[in-house]
Amino acid sequence: MLRIRAKSPELFDSLLPEELRKLPEELERVNELLDNPAIVEPFIKRFNVLMGRPCVPIETYVRLMYLKFRHQLGYETLVAEVSDSYAWRRFCGIGYNDRMPDSTTLIKLTHKYGEETIKELHNALIAGLKAKRLIRGRKIRMDTTVVEANVHYPTDASVLTDGLRRMYKQMGHIAKSGLRLGRSYKKVKKLLFSISQHLRKRSNASQDKVRKINKNIISIANAVISKVRDVIKNKKGISKHRKNIISNTASITQQVAAQSLERMDGIKPQYRIVSIHDPEARPIVKGKLDKPVQFGRIAAIVQDESGYITVAQAHQGNPAEVNMTQQLVNEHQDVCSCKVKAIAADTGFSSDENIQALARSGIKHIGIPARGKPMPEVRKKQKQTWFKKLRAFRAGIEGVISFLKRSFGFGRSMLRGNTGTSVWVSWAVITANLYRFGKNI
Missing domain, CATH: 1.20.120 (Four Helix Bundle (Hemerythrin (Met), subunit A))
Structure with a gap:
């Protein structure tokens, strides 16, 4: 049976000192953003069943997952840490006398809710940020990176x-x-x-x-x-x-x-299996000196000028960036309900077809460098001030990717399969956006 809301504060709550009843500023702001009926709507739409045992309340589950990715905790460690903290219990809506959810229950719920539900949760969060006028979505930058599978180096x-x-x-x-x-x-x-x-x-x-x-x-x-x-x-x-x-x-x-x-026999397999535990992971060559070959999947992200990540996708193998350009822009416009006016990306997203399609869609400033030696008219465009500003703006997404990997576990998925990696990527991005809002950056 689906439960939406956690219990209201207990009588014992009023006896606590004010310092214990007050949430830290970050958690207070995150709680404010998550206290929105649209956040739980994707779960109600798919899992609103009145029969069976009551599950972990959706509001509690979402907040537990935020703490998990925010502090890069395992499920067992997460349960232990929340159980031992007044502030975290209050944030998650778990009473001081209530039993904590088991770590295995959280694992099963993560697999149960799946990819589409978490993507809709992310979209609802972006809509909430846009309603607060924190996201404009008119100027964006995009890039891809490798999300490694949790496998050893395969021979x-x-x-x-x-x-x-x-x-x-x-x-x-x-x-x-x-x-x-x-x-x-x-x-x-x-x-x-x-x-x-x-x-x-x-x-x-x-x-x-x-x-x-x-x-x-x-x-x-x-x-x-x-x-x-x-x-x-x-x-x-x-x-x-x-x-x-x-x-x-x-x-x-x-x-x-x-x-x-x-x-x-010297034959290169078309689809090489690199792991028994995650057979859908693929070898990916990105040209890095420290990691010539990585094993996992490609993640693509789109960030707007306010710093919030509006789109996050996980792709099997190593698809060409040039094939993602229009798809990423269209998804960003659908999520943010706005028209993009300026876009910045690296050469991998560049092609004549993409540039023309983006121009036809109404994007005025396209800061994507041409491949190879550009023609004189293209070279002239790339010397203009607006193009140089977009080129500098694009470079910032490298730091964003590094921040995601260092702070939210974006670099290595602990969930297996294409669906598991997509869920992992979505939760990491949701947590990063909530963290940005919570810190009022």
Whole structure:
């Protein structure tokens, strides 16, 4: 059953000193902005059910998630910290005698509410800021960055080992399966260690040995997959849910084994799986010296001249920025209900088609540098004062991205999958906007 509002203050509340009844200035302002019926409307529209156990109130959940991303806390740490703080309990609407929500409950609710609900929450927040005349939305800047998946650096052998480890744990839940995967898993771990020993030598002979070890690991993985599939097919008493989990892991591990053979033959797989736990993550090359290859997804953000982020999107793989330009501008105009007059972006968003489309839509000043050596008329435009100001304005979004990654966990998603990353990106941006309003920046 959906609950919207938290409990009203208790009688015990009036006995507390005034210092304990007063929220910090930041939380007071955030509470004021969140105390808006439009904030809970997306949840009511999708999850307004009158049957079942009462869930965590929506107002409490939203405020808990703000504290989680604001202070970059894990769910268990969040529950412990809120439980121990009068101010945070009061901010979240949790009575001093009330039991805190379990960390697992918050995790399940985050997955349950999903991507679309949180996006609508973000849009409602932007509408509230616009109603307070804090957002104009006439001048914007945009950029993309990598949101890394929570995975280790992948090699073919290590990803296969992860698949075997996961199947080993999952088969442990099946009583009397008849499989002894522990031996195969331990053997693969020893082979994985021997690979690191051979790679230290950096000789042709050691490279040949590594190839042989990789083939051995692939053959062991294929044999284990075959045995696991036989068990879940023939053994009775295994739940459908358990079968689906094990079959999915076996299928992903088999794809990793196949792509490993392709890579050994010099063939580059079109969609390389870099993680068993997050198979939708992709390798992304951004040209950074410290991180030549990153693994995750691309996030695109749009910020207006007031400093609030109006649009945040997560994309699988590494799509070209030039294909996002018009989509980002259109979404910003829909969210803010306004017409953009000036736009600033880097060369990645530039193309003749985009420049012409933006000009036709009524954008007067387009501060996007042309690719390559510009034509004389383009060079003349780029020397004008308004273009130079937009170019300087665009540079500020690099600092915004850095701030998001340092302060709100924007750089690495702790949620798996494309949907999970989109939810993570949206919450990080919502928290950043609330923080800006709370600090009155």
